[in-house]
Amino acid sequence: MKAVVLTKSGPPEVLQVRDVDKPIPRDHEVLIKIHAATVTRGDAILRRLNPLVWVLMRLFMGFKRKKVLGHELAGMVESVGKDVKLFKPGDEVFGTTSGLAMGSYAEYVCLPEDGKYSVLAPKPSNLTFEQAAAVPIGAMTALHFLEKANIQNGQEVLVYGASGSVGSYGVQFAKHFGAHVTGVCSTANLELVRSLGAGRVIDYTEEDVTESGPTYDVIFNAVGKISKSRLKKALKQNGVYVSVIGSMAKETHEGLVFIKELCESGEIKPVIDRRYEFEQIPEAHRYVDQGHKKGNVVITVPYAN
Ligand SMILES: NC(=O)c1ccc[n+]([C@@H]2O[C@H](COP(=O)([O-])OP(=O)(O)OC[C@H]3O[C@@H](n4cnc5c(N)ncnc54)[C@H](OP(=O)(O)O)[C@@H]3O)[C@@H](O)[C@H]2O)c1
Numbered sequence: 001m002k003a004v005v006l007t008k009s010g011p012p013e014v015l016q017v018r019d020v021d022k023p024i025p026r027d028h029e030v031l032i033k034i035h036a037a038t039v040t041r042g043d044a045i046l047r048r049l050n051p052l053v054w055v056l057m058r059l060f061m062g063f064k065r066k067k068v069l070g071h072e073l074a075g076m077v078e079s080v081g082k083d084v085k086l087f088k089p090g091d092e093v094f095g096t097t098s099g100l101a102m103g104s105y106a107e108y109v110c111l112p113e114d115g116k117y118s119v120l121a122p123k124p125s126n127l128t129f130e131q132a133a134a135v136p137i138g139a140m141t142a143l144h145f146l147e148k149a150n151i152q153n154g155q156e157v158l159v160y161g162a163s164g165s166v167g168s169y170g171v172q173f174a175k176h177f178g179a180h181v182t183g184v185c186s187t188a189n190l191e192l193v194r195s196l197g198a199g200r201v202i203d204y205t206e207e208d209v210t211e212s213g214p215t216y217d218v219i220f221n222a223v224g225k226i227s228k229s230r231l232k233k234a235l236k237q238n239g240v241y242v243s244v245i246g247s248m249a250k251e252t253h254e255g256l257v258f259i260k261e262l263c264e265s266g267e268i269k270p271v272i273d274r275r276y277e278f279e280q281i282p283e284a285h286r287y288v289d290q291g292h293k294k295g296n297v298v299i300t301v302p303y304a305n
Helices: 041-047 051-061 129-133 136-148 165-176 187-195 228-234 253-264 278-289
Strands: 002-006 015-019 029-038 072-080 092-096 108-112 118-122 156-160 180-185 200-203 216-221 235-243 272-277 296-300
Touching: 002 278, 015 278, 029 129, 041 278, 072 129, 092 129, 092 136, 092 253, 108 118, 118 253, 129 272, 129 296, 136 165, 136 216, 136 235, 136 253, 156 165, 156 228, 165 180, 165 187, 165 216, 180 187, 187 200, 216 228, 228 235, 272 278, 278 296
Parallel strands: 156 180, 156 216, 180 200, 216 235, 272 296
Antiparallel strands: 002 015, 029 072, 029 108, 029 296, 072 092, 092 118
16 A cells, blocks of 8 residues: 655655555454545654654653654545454544554554544544544544633633634634633634634734733633743633643543534534645645644545555
8 A cells, every 4th residue: 555654754855655565454453444634733743753752752651653654534444353343344434543653644544443542433424534534633632621621601711823723623612612712813814713603813913812911711722832821811810721732632532423423513613724635745744834724734545446
């Protein structure tokens, strides 16, 4: 099968299309024919990670450097191991190779049906493979941090970095939970963030949100481009600050099934900025490296025969 292989750490050109062995599912694994993947901010960070850091991550956290990057995917189950219960051949699925397992820049991937190294669920029936691939990480991350903040109906919630992948889902979940949402983004994204459900938008190029005084019950720093100490000035007394920086979101099968249902009811929708062909993954990385994608960048994986 074809895969986009990380030949060494470095700029986008280190990613190259190669022929690699098609994986064979073990007893507890599902073999998925991937129809679409994404390039996330995390993929871009891992691509350029210093090899020494990989060694330390392997020693202290057990993460191995993988040849094939890519976390998010949507596709069809081709075959399953004998112990798999949740899926069968022909099922359309979406999910993520969780826990830095990686491998979605390929025509096929084998994943455990559920557990530490994958989160899979039936694909939302109303979404295309490309749309579905753009959901899992951003949506599960936003859901995790807003639940951690114990978000409540009627609260004032600020989503800082509302136009990125995590932020765009953050606005939609906050709205779903009944909050009054303020989204912070740049001028070009004001309309997008409004359309996602923010009742108020703040252009960070024009206004300093930290000068508005104590205003918010919950502040979700969804992009990590501003310090905790600055943002906390805008928190009400007893308000809660949560951030994508500093801890990993918990990704669960139940969470992804909940997200699937919200996609199907139309409450949550992916924002897709750009689409690239499989061979254009280096170009997609170049774009993501700029740090200004709106929502998600999707990769179409060619159909293997
Ligand atoms: N903790 C976890 O488990 C977890 C999980 C997933 C992701 N993350 C982290 O979460 C962060 C966001 O990920 P993502 O995928 O959502 O990123 P992303 O989509 O690449 O973020 C891009 C967005 O950031 C906005 N942005 C850039 N500079 C900004 C600034 N100074 N102020 C406000 N917005 C700004 C851009 O809007 P403009 O063009 O308008 O500037 C753009 O829309 C990353 O650091 C990622 O590594 C953490």
